[in-house]
């Protein structure tokens with residue numbers, strides 16, 4: 153597979169060559185989350201708060217893979233996700249980010265066409281399925297809800313002290329392919345809003361190749377604040393071709409016959 157990326161030569165418009173589902177799929181992600189009108193998100197009063205149990209990770213790798221930066225704890229991590237639209241328990245796999253080269257672009261999901269400067273993805277896999285027992289197997293399983301990704305918008309404001317250990321580490325993984333073992337513990341729970349009650353949820357896909365259509369998406373309404381300096385730290389990370397990674401977001405995909413549910417009015 154030609155190394156995919158976000159440039160003209162290897163970006164989202166070319167991904168169909170190796171991943172036909174990019175163009176033929178009917179549940180691709182991201183999407184534009186519309187809040188009014190015909191195809192808007194529909195309030196569902198049965199949607200409960202999302203429940204996360206993220207004990208502080210003690211051992212993790214922070215990697216620049218050339219198309220994002222990702223934080224991946226060692227396999228033994230006990231973090232779990234349940235509640236919300238989910239009927240099973242999911243295991244945390246990794247988190248990573250998407251961002252732009254200015255504050256008017258960068259997120260993958262949009263709200264009524266508006267992009268945020270960045271989007272944080274917390275990736276999980278269904279640890280109760282009899283059909284797979286790892287993230288990679290889950291991706292290849294064809295199970296429509298093998299994965300659950302929590303999406304949080306980032307907006308520019310005050311410095312985010314909880315994310316500072318991550319943004320301070322970006323300069324250490326400036327070169328694509330570089331990684332560091334995360335020093336000390338990282339408290340992911342502290343990054344998230346207190347209550348995980350207000351979100352959009354829909355059936356979608358990975359937003360990066362292989363674009364597998366196995367993701368239950370949960371995108372939270374409330375953005376997380378980060379400072380301009382923290383945003384600039386993302387924009388200084390290299391893509392392996394001597395250029396900064398900027399704009400590592402896929403444009404919105406057609407909704408087709410899908411509906412989006414909202415846990416809030």
Ligand SMILES: NS(=O)(=O)/N=C1/NCCO1
Nearest residue numbers: 273275301357358359360
């Ligand atoms: N942007 S995304 O949909 O979370 N994509 C991936 N790929 C591997 C894990 O998450």
Ligand SMILES: [Zn+2]
Nearest residue numbers: 248250273359
């Ligand atoms: Zn992502």
